[in-house]
Amino acid sequence: MTESATTERDLQDQPPQLVPLNAIFATDFVQILVPVTTANTIREVxxxxxxxxxxxxxxxLAYEKVVFHRGRRLPPELTVAEAGIVPHDHVRVEYDLPKGAK
Known part of the structure; x- marks a missing residue:
């Protein structure tokens, strides 16, 4: 068995863990602390x-929201654990605006 397969199985076998995140939303000027778990999806974050x-x-706004972590846009179906997000990491949430929309 490969190391990555072992790691994925280990993540699935563990109960969800609390992951407090530092987050900022769109054009907000306040960074907030948001509690999520390792089992939450990025869409839920x-x-x-x-x-x-x-x-x-x-x-x-009536647009989907997307999460950025360490400069990369995360797929909405990933879990926090699968995305490699750990306690006190910083995430940015933005609206998924179509090109040219403001």
């Missing part, structure tokens, strides 16, 4: 971050 900001300090 985006929703958790937006929940604290969207419609409060940042105008809500």
């Amino acid at each position: 985006a929703a958790a971050v937006a929940h604290h900001v969207e419609g409060k300090r940042v105008r809500a």
